Amino acid sequence: MRNIWDTVISNRVLFLSLLFVILFVFFSFTIPGFFNLYNLSNMTQYGVELGLLALAEALVILSGGGGIDLSVGSMMSLVSILMGVLIGRAGWSPVFAVPLGILAGMGMGLFNGILVSLGRILPLIVTLAGLYMYRSLALIIAVDPQFGPNPMPVSTFPESFYFVGQYRVGGIPFQVLFIFLPVLLIFHFLLSRTTWGRQLYGVGSNETAAVFSGINLKKVRLTVYTLSGILSALAAWVITSRIASARPDVGTGYELQAITIAVLGGISIQGGEGTVGGVLLAVAIITMINNGLQLAGIHQIWQLGALGAVLVGSVLLNQFLIQRRKI
Amino acid sequence: MKRNWLVLVLVLVLSLLLLSPAFGQDKYRIAFVPKLVGIPYFNAMEEGGKKAAEDLGVEFVYTGPVTDDVAKQIEIIDNLITQGVDAIAVAPNDPAAITPVLEKAKERGIVVMTSDTDGAEGVRDVFVNQALQDQIGYTTMDELAKAMDYEGKFAIVSCGPTAWNLNTWIMYELERLTQYPDMELVTIRYAYEDVQMAINVALDLINAFPDLKGIIGQCSTSAPGVAEAVTQAGKIGEIVATGVSVPSMMRPYVKNGAVKSFVLWNPVDLGYLTVWAAKYLLDGNQFEEGVEYEVPGIATKPWYVAEERMLVLGPPMVFDETNVDDFDF
Structure with missing residues (x-):
């Protein structure tokens, strides 16, 4: 029994x-209403x-050297509005616009x-600059001359664009x-089973x-930031399709939440420690808490606080338990 | 060890099965989702909604995002659907993005409405509109004319030069101006959504037109801005300011005499009417073109415009020293 507890x-x-x-x-x-197949x-x-x-944040932080990516939210905004402008205003097919957005x-x-x-x-400086540059660029792209100098969201998508964010397969959302x-599976495999993963750790x-x-440090770091950009673009595709609107401000505030989830998931802020599974659990816990609080009708101001x-709380509890065990 | 777990799981599952039908309530549950929670304007709508719920014997659910976040607002509406509320009214942050989730609500037999701001025009059952554009323009012009004693020169300080609603109001103000032959509009200036800029623009106007007698501040930031300029220039009594804004920002200028009256609508009544309209539809009624509805609990008589499926709260509301202290939004 004591052994199990120690492991946990x-x-x-x-x-x-x-905790989950x-x-x-x-x-x-x-x-009421929480435990049923539909809600879950x-x-x-x-x-x-x-x-x-x-996940993007986890990869970057894992690579150490003060690794952090504050620009993920802004990259998401920029890709969202880019796809929106290409599809909604320039009339491109999503078949071309989405890959271009990911690129x-x-x-x-x-x-x-x-x-x-x-x-x-320093990553903090680079990505802080990125946060502002990409956000600004998103607003610039969003300007629609029809409405003067104001950035406008784009909401004219063909029905075929909505499958990613709005369709269900067997009751489960397509994007999940x-x-x-x-x-998640790919990155779990990459991190735990490949040379690249071992190099990253x-x-x-x-x-x-x-x-x-003999590890090429520069190459490894270059790769994680690039992957972070790709993952942010994927997130942009999903959210734009889900809310049926491309907005230059859609990613605002996501960067800090993403870092929080990564850290909660056990990614050491010093780098080199943590797993994809931990990040998944952290996302699951936070999503569940948000859902639960909303269904319980608890005021929104508590959600970010939660x-x-x-x-x-979880870090403290973990520390406390480990400390106690040592005594 | 293993048996303990099994028993625990069994107990859990059984008790969940027993608990699950905890929903069934016979009171209607009517939800209103504002653009964001925690600002005086929507607090006022919440107050009206609560009052209506008490009067009508329904349950009022008020929930919304902390910032004007589009994705969060959608998530909140989706969770209201899961909760099984009977009606959802929303002041959408993005009129298009709200459409899929309101469609989903409608498919589940929920009454869906917009209030304060329209959106999802093809889906919603009704839009509860605070006031018609032309009436806001007319009333603003009438209040200015009255304050200027129906003669003299005046200027308009608007905000964004392309703001559709402001330009529409100005258009109707000019239409109304033809009824006041002794009044003359000297210029329209733009100060964007910035009180300080509105003060500067209005101070320039006061210098440029020494015989100016009135200024309209067209939006909620420029109205207090022009009033502050009149105060700073020491022209209280000579120049009168008015416009469209909220009592909390205009109160000091009504007190010091720079503003005699200004225009808005009553968000408390708007919240009340929203809940009332939801209950009305849930009871199986339909709104009819041109009918004026008696809604006990609010000061106006709302009417219905069938072509736009729109319920109008009433004429805009005029605030002056007699009632400006009664509102805290």
Whole structure:
């Protein structure tokens, strides 16, 4: 018994699983409308965009060297409005506009990566600049001359654009089944089963040792920032399709939530430690709390507070339990 | 060990099955989702909604995003659908983005409405409109004319030069101006949504036109701005300011005499009417063209425009020293 308990508290993933189960059971008993197949599958769609961004954040933070990407929300906004302008105003088919949007996200991530790894500028500075530049660019692109100098959202999409964000397969939202879960599986595989994954953990936990063992530090860091751009673009595609509107401000505020989820999921802010599974659990917990609070009719102002409280609370509890065990 | 777990799981599942039909209530549950919660304007609508719910014996659910977040607003509406409310009224942050989730609500037999701001025009059952554009323009002009004693020069300080609603109001003000032959519009200036800029623009106007007798501040920031300019220039009594704005921002200028009256609508009544209209539709009634409805609990007689499926609260409301203290939005 004592052994099981030790494992649970010292293993982030098991600890989060336990927290998840406790909350799940608690909500099922106390909140009417929470425990039924419809709600449980319906709410998963609200974790997808944040989950993709948190995964992006996890990769960047894992790579160490003060790695952080504050520009994920702005990249999401820019890609969203880019797709909107191409499809809604220029009349492009989504078949071309969506890949181009993903490419644009990749380009922005690559640009961040070049500045960080080749330009040797602190990630915080680079991506903070990115946060403002990409957001501003999104607003500029959104200006519709018809309405004067004001940025306008785009809402004229063909029906075929909505399948990603609004369709269901067997009752489960399309984007969960065909975007989020595959992406998670791919990254779980990459991180745990490939050389690249081992290099990433190596670079993150001990830069010097990694360089001496022949790992190309710059290449690894360049790759994670680029991947962060791609994941942000995927999130942009999903949210634009889901809300049927391309908005230059859609990603505002997501960057900090994404970092919070990554850290809650057990990604060490120093880099080199953490798993995809932990991030998934963190997203699941936060999505479930949001859903539960809303169904219980609890005022919205508590929701962001809940995110912070769960973060601090779970870390404190974890620390406390580990400390106690040592005595 | 294993048996304990099994028992626990069994107990859980059984109790959930027993608990699940905890929903059934016979009172209608009517929800209103504002653009954002926590600002005085929507607090006032909430107050009206609550009052209506008490009077009509329904349950009022008031919930919305903390910022004017489009995605969050949709998520909140979706969760209201899950909760199984009977009617959802929304002041949409994005008139198009709200459409799919309102369609979903409608498919489930929920009465869907917009209030304060329109959206999803093809889907919603009714739009509860605070006031008609032409009447806001006419009333503003009438209030200015009265304050200027029906003669003299005046100027308009508008906000965004392309703001559709402001330009429409100005158009109707000019239409009304033809009834006041001794009044003359000297210029229209733009100050964007910025009180400080409105003050500067109005101070320039006061210098440029020494015989100016009145200024209209066309939006909620420019109206207090022009009133502040009149105060700063020491022209209270010579120049009168008016416009479309909220009592909380205009109160000091009504007190010091720079403003005699200004125009808006009553958001408390708007909230009341929203809940009343939802109940009316839930009871199986239909609105009819041109009918004026008796709604106990509000000061106006709303009427219905069938072509736009729109219920209009009433004529705009005029605020002056007699009633400006009665409102805290």
